Every structure is written in C-alpha cells, then in structure tokens.
Amino acid sequence: xxxxxxxxxxxxxxxxxxxxxxxxxxxxxxxxxxxxxxxxxxxxxxxxxxxxxxxxxxxxxxxxxxxxxxxxxxxxxxxxxxxxxxxxxxxxxxxxxxxxxxxxxxxxxxxxxxxxxxxxxxxxxxxxxxxxxxxxxxxxxxxxxxxxxxxxxxxxxxxxxxxxxxxxxxxxxxxxxxxxxxxxxxxxxxxxxxxxxxxxxxxxxxxxxxxxxxxxxxxxxxxxxxxxxxxxxxxxxxxxxxxxxxxxxxxxx
Amino acid sequence: xxxxxxxxxxxxxxxxxxxxxxxxxxxxxxxxxxxxxxxxxxxxxxxxxxxxxxxxxxxxxxxxxxxxxxxxxxxxxxxxxxxxxxxxxxxxxxxxxxxxxxxxxxxxxxxxxxxxxxxxxxxxxxxxxxxxxxxxxxxxxxxxxxxxxxxxxxxxxxxxxxxxxxxxxxxxxxxxxxxxxxxxxxxxxxxxxxxxxxxxxxxxxxxxxxxxxxxxxxxxxxxxxxxxxxxxxxxxxxxxxxxxxxxxxxxxxxxxxxxxxxxxxxxxxxxxxxxxxxxxxxxxxxxxxxxxxxxxxxxxxxxxxxxxxx
Numbered sequence: 035x036x037x038x039x040x041x042x043x044x045x046x047x048x049x050x051x052x053x054x055x056x057x058x059x060x061x062x063x064x065x066x067x068x069x070x071x072x073x074x075x076x077x078x079x080x081x082x083x084x085x086x087x088x089x090x091x092x093x094x095x096x097x098x099x100x101x102x103x104x105x106x107x108x109x110x111x112x113x114x115x116x117x118x119x120x121x122x123x124x125x126x127x128x129x130x131x132x133x134x135x136x137x138x139x140x141x142x143x144x145x146x147x148x149x150x151x152x153x154x155x156x157x158x159x160x161x162x163x164x165x166x167x168x169x170x171x172x173x174x175x176x177x178x179x180x181x182x183x184x185x186x187x188x189x190x191x192x193x194x195x196x197x198x199x200x201x202x203x204x205x206x207x208x209x210x211x212x213x214x215x216x217x218x219x220x221x222x223x224x225x226x227x228x229x230x231x232x233x234x235x236x237x238x239x240x241x242x243x244x245x246x247x248x249x250x251x252x253x254x255x256x257x258x259x260x261x262x263x264x265x266x267x268x269x270x271x272x273x274x275x276x277x278x279x280x281x282x283x284x285x286x287x
Numbered sequence: 288x289x290x291x292x293x294x295x296x297x298x299x300x301x302x303x304x305x306x307x308x309x310x311x312x313x314x315x316x317x318x319x320x321x322x323x324x325x326x327x328x329x330x331x332x333x334x335x336x337x338x339x340x341x342x343x344x345x346x347x348x349x350x351x352x353x354x355x356x357x358x359x360x361x362x363x364x365x366x367x368x369x370x371x372x373x374x375x376x377x378x379x380x381x382x383x384x385x386x387x388x389x390x391x392x393x394x395x396x397x398x399x400x401x402x403x404x405x406x407x408x409x410x411x412x413x414x415x416x417x418x419x420x421x422x423x424x425x426x427x428x429x430x431x432x433x434x435x436x437x438x439x440x441x442x443x444x445x446x447x448x449x450x451x452x453x454x455x456x457x458x459x460x461x462x463x464x465x466x467x468x469x470x471x472x473x474x475x476x477x478x479x480x481x482x483x484x485x486x487x488x489x490x491x492x493x494x495x496x497x498x499x500x501x502x503x504x505x506x507x508x509x510x511x512x513x514x515x516x517x518x519x520x521x522x523x524x525x526x527x528x529x530x531x532x533x534x535x536x537x538x539x540x541x542x543x544x545x546x547x548x549x550x551x552x553x554x555x556x557x558x559x560x561x562x563x564x565x566x567x568x569x570x571x572x573x574x575x576x577x578x579x580x581x582x583x584x585x586x587x588x589x590x591x592x593x594x595x596x597x
Contacts, residue, residue: 073356120383126354131378137344138379141351148313148333149356168375171344 035087037276039108041116045253045266046160047088049191049224053158053249054092056230062238063156067097070123076153077142079127081135082160082189083117084268089125090114098124133166135159136186140172143184143244154238158187161205162194170215176244177216185237186217186246189224191253195267209248217246224249256283294450297428298390299323301435302360306331313352315345317363319392321451324362342367346375346387353385358439364398365391365407365448373413380444381417387445388438394424394448394483395534396563399574403567407448411511412539414446421445422511426486429458430469430509437464437510450484457486457507466518467510476502477592478526482511482541485534488578491585492532496592508541516548523549528557530592534583537562559595561588 036042057063057078064076080089087107094101099122106112113122117130126142129135139157146153163169176184190208192199199205209219218240222233230249237245253267254260257279260271271279300323306312313334314327328335338345342363349359361368368391369376380387391410398405414422421441423434431449438445457471468480472493479496481489486507496503506522508514523529523545531542542560549556563581570580578584582591 128378128382131374134343134347134375134379137347137375138351138354140344141348141353142355143351144336144348145352145355145357148352149311151355168343168347171341172347175338175341175344175348 035090035104035107036270037272038105040270041108041268042087042270043084043268044087044271045193045260045268046082046085046189046191048255048257048260049251049253050082050085050158050189050249051088051255052225052227053187053189053230053251054088056227056234057156058092058096060227060231060234062231062234064153065124067124070098074151074153077126077139077155079129079135079139079142079155079157080118080125081127081129081139081157082132082163083129083135085160085189086114086116086118089118093122093124096124098122132160132163133168136169136176137172139184139186140176140181143176143181144179146183147181154183154185156185156187158189161188161190161192161199161208164188164205164208165203173212173215173217180216180242181244182241184244185234186244188246188248189251190248191251193253193262193264193267195264197264212246212248216243218243220245220247222247222249224251225255258282291453292428293322293453294428294431295321295392296323297432298435298449299327301432303327303330305439306334309358310334311357312360313357314360314362315349316361317342317345317367319363342372343375346372347379349387350375350379350383350385353387354383359387360390361387362390363392364405365393365410366405369407369410369414369446376414376420376444377417381419384419384443386442388435388441389444389446391446391448392451394450395485396574396577397450397484399577400571402569402571406568408535408563410448411535411541415512415539415544419443420512423447423509424483424511425449425509426481426483426507427454427457429456429460429462430507433462433464434509448483454484455487455490457490464510466515468506468508468514468519468522470504470506470522472503472505474502474504475525476527477596478504478506478523478529479532480506480508480529480541480545481532482508483534485532485578485583488583488585488588489532492588492592495585495589499593501596511541511544514544519545520548520552520554523556524554526556528559528596530588530595531558531560531562532583532588533560533562534578535562536565538565561591
C-alpha cells in the first residue's frame with residue numbers, strides 16, 4: 035500500500051501490527067464485521083490515526099470492508115485517507131490530530147456506564163502522542179472515575195519522527211506516570227502474542243480502575259533495516275528495499 | 288418569561304425541565320457553577336460531572352458521550368470553551384456532527400474587569416467556519432431560552448453564548464427563530480443590526496436616533512449561524528444605511544458576514560461596522576465603562592452614527 039501510494043507511516047504501522055492482530059484475530063475485541071453497528075460491540079479507537087495502513091489491512095482481513103480497497107490507497111478519490119476515517123465500517127473515530135482519542139474513549143466508557151452498557155472501550159495511542167497534555171487530562175479523569183471498562187494501549191516504540199523519545203523529552207518513568215493517574219498498568223512485549231493475550235485478559239478482568247497496556251515495540255518491526263531507525267517514521271520503501279521488506283515480512287512476491 | 292429572571296437560571300431551569308423526561312441529558316462543567324446548576328446537580332447527580340479545569344478534555348469526553356447516545360451540555364467560561372479547545376470542537380464535535388451543546392458563559396465584555404484572557408471578542412470569529420456548528424448569541428432571556436430549546440432538538444453541535452444577571456426583555460414571547468434574526472423595531476432610514484448583549488445598547492441607540500428624527504429600525508441577530516441570508520437581505524434593503532453593532536472584533540464577526548452577503552447580492556447598501564478594535568484590552572473596569580471607552584455605549588454609538596450620516 036505504502037510503496038504504491040508513495041506515502042504513509044510504515045514504522046508506526048508495523049510497530050502496532052501484532053497488537054492489532056491479537057485484538058482482532060485473537061478473540062479479544064468483541065466487534066465483528068457483520069455487526070459493526072451492534073450497540074453491545076466493543077469500541078476500538080485508533081488514536082494514532084497516522085498509522086492508518088495497518089488498521090486498513092486488519093479491518094479488510096477481518097471483512098469489515100473488501101480487500102481490493104487496499105489497492106486504492108493513495109489513488110485520487112480513494113476511501114482510504116492518510117488518517118483513519120469513521121465513515122469506514124469498523125472505525126469508531128476519525129483521528130489524525132494526536133491526543134484526542136483517549137478523551138473520546140473516556141466519554142464512550144462513561145456513556146456505557148451511565149446507560150448500563152457492558153461493552154469495553156479500547157484506545158490505541160502512540161508513545162509520542164503522550165506528549166500531548168490532553169492525554170493526561172483524560173487519564174486523570176478516567177483514573178478518578180475508575181473507568182474499569184476502558185483499556186488504553188500505548189505503542190511504546192520509543193521513536194518519534196525526529197529522535198528517540200528519551201532523547202527528545204523523556205517519557206520515563208512512563209509506567210509510574212500512569213500509575214500515579216490511577217491506572218492499572220500492565221507492561222507487555224508488544225510483539226509476543228501470548229504475552230499480549232495475557233495482558234488483555236488481565237486488563238479486562240480489572241474491575242477497580244482503567245487499565246493501560248504499555249506494549250514495548252519496535253518501530254518498523256519485521257524489516258531489519260527499518261527497526262529502530264528513526265528515518266523510517268514515514269519513509270517509503272521502493273525497489274530493492276521494497277523487495278527485501280516483503281521477503282523479511284514473509285509476504286508473497 | 289418573567290422579566291426578573293436571571294439568564295443562567297433561565298437556562299438551567301429549562302434544562303431541568305427538559306431532563307425530567309429525557310434521561311439521556313448530561314451536563315459537564317469546567318469547575319464553573321451557577322445557583323440553578325446546583326439544583327440540576329441535586330436532582331440528577333449522576334448526570335452532572337465537574338470535569339475540572341480541562342476544556343480540551345470536556346469537549347473530547349462530551350464527544351464520546353454523545354457518540355454513545357447521550358445529549359451533552361458542556362458549560363464554562365466563553366474563551367476557555369472555544370479558543371482553548373477550538374481543535375477538539377472542530378475535529379470531534381463538528382466533523383463528527385455530534386449533538387453536544389456548548390453553553391458559553393460571558394460573551395463579549397461580560398468579564399470586563401478581568402482582562403483579555405476573559406474578554407470574549409474572538410470566539411465567534413474562530414467558530415464561525417466550523418462545519419455543522421449552530422451558533423447562538425441571544426440578547427435577552429426570551430431569546431436565550433428559545434435558543435436552548437432549538438439547540439436541544441438538534442442532532443448536531445451547537446454553541447450558545449449566555450449572559451448572567453437580569454436583563455430587560457427585548458423580545459416578545461411569541462418568538463419565531465426561523466430566520467435567525469428578529470426585526471424588533473421597523474423603519475426605513477437607518478438599520479441598527481446587533482447581536483448579543485449589546486442589543487440593549489442598540490435599543491437605547493435607536494431611541495436616541497429616533498428622537499433626533501432618524502427613522503431607525505433594529506434587527507437583533509440571535510442565531511449567527513445559520514442565518515436566512517435571503518430574508519436578512521430583504522430586510523436590509525428597506526434601509527438607506529446599515530450599522531452593525533457588536534462587542535467583537537470585526538474579522539469573522541457579524542459585520543464581516545453582512546458585508547459579504549450585501550457584496551454578493553450586487554446591491555448597494557451603505558454599511559458601517561461599529562466593533563471593538565483587534566487589540567488586547569488592558570483596561571479594567573465595568574462593562575459600561577469599557578464600552579464608553581471603546582465608543583460602544585449608546586451615547587458614543589449615537590455620535591458615530593450621526594457623524595457617519597452627516
């Protein structure tokens with residue numbers, strides 16, 4: 035998709051691909067393509083909306099929309115924008131401006147509580163996104179109101195566009211910050227399915243506070259020359275690099 | 288509507304009535320209260336939430352609540368509920384077209400003594416271009432309640448500026464907000480077009496002009512967006528001159544808007560905006576004093592209009 039379009043966010047898409055796989059194909063998220071308007075479905079908010087390519091791939095594989103749409107990415111008039119768009123089936127919130135997904139998720143979780151719904155709201159954030167103050171406004175509210183039906187996921191790939199997070203403006207001690215805001219914190223390897231599965235089961239079982247899974251990941255995971263290389267936030271692999279990427283990811287041709 | 292009703296009481300008492308039959312209504316506040324809001328809180332404790340001083344968060348949570356099926360009111364001081372969270376209003380309320388009503392307390396120079404952080408002279412300019420957003424700037428208690436009732440039934444976002452205290456009544460209770468404005472006084476020489484609280488100066492101004500022999504009409508614009516532009520133009524073309532009076536900077540305000548619709552009509556209707564300057568106001572005093580200083584009280588407006596006509 036990205037190489038065909040000539041633009042995209044490959045690093046941050048690959049870093050959260052395993053987490054999305056676990057959510058959608060590991061039986062964690064109760065949301066199916068044939069009931070994507072069912073009021074009792076779990077809500078998934080992709081707050082790091084620039085990493086849209088991975089969500090498009092997952093949703094099409096999960097039959098929310100046909101896979102041929104992926105080939106239109108980057109074309110004039112495509113339905114697949116450069117940031118996720120809630121007019122597409124399976125996408126709960128249009129995002130792109132970082133820092134707003136968690137507050138929206140807090141509202142949905144609070145709405146579920148006030149109206150007696152049992153669904154769970156999941157919010158995927160980038161770690162760089164956590165520089166936004168609005169994340170912490172929302173985190174504070176969720177912790178205070180003990181929104182146990184809210185699960186945050188932070189794609190802790192440690193890279194922002196221009197540098198490592200700890201060199202730019204250290205996020206650590208990251209877990210302690212979430213704990214201080216009243217969250218149940220679960221640290222997980224974001225590329226290990228069994229570890230992620232355990233983390234989600236633990237988060238769903240938590241009944242006293244919102245949970246956040248801090249998933250340690252690698253930006254550009256699966257492609258040797260991209261992994262942890264700052265430049266691959268939004269570079270586009272072409273030619274030999276594209277062939278190598280596909281080979282290393284085990285993709286056809 | 289009783290003439291001695293405090294505007295905020297009028298708003299929240301109306302909301303209490305609406306919420307008795309509608310359990311989806313919820314109010315979020317940014318640590319801002321009002322006497323009658325306390326009454327809402329006592330009656331519906333689960334549906335009143337003080338989010339704290341965090342306006343970006345209030346708007347995002349409001350959007351999520353609305354998406355989950357609730358009708359949300361978000362209450363706070365005007366600038367903080369507009370400028371501070373303009374992006375959240377744009378992306379999460381307006382783009383998603385969600386039924387959230389922002390109750391913005393203190394438009395224009397309501398908080399006159401509190402400096403430029405609290406002078407709300409730019410909120411309309413910032414919000415005006417946002418898609419799906421209905422904007423109200425009512426001048427009295429009748430118009431305020433009418434705006435609220437209309438907003439309550441919208442399936443889209445809205446923004447209502449609300450004043451505090453008791454104000455004289457401008458509008459009769461058989462009110463029709465259909466066009467967005469009311470010609471409260473009809474004539475054919477000079478039209479004074481006002482919006483919001485400064486409408487009370489406009490009423491006095493009309494009397495002064497009338498006493499000096501100018502046949503003066505008054506159009507009060509209550510709903511700034513959408514306005515029935517054709518109906519407004521039809522009213523304006525009856526007059527020889529139009530003066531737009533607003534407690535707001537000119538860019539993006541009502542005078543800008545009326546200038547555009549006149550220009551696009553191809554008609555020639557002389558227009559003059561009487562507004563605040565585009566500069567921070569570092570003078571502290573009462574609203575009346577500040578209006579006099581910026582030539583926006585009835586006496587100063589009278590001088591400006593007469594000068595312009597001579």
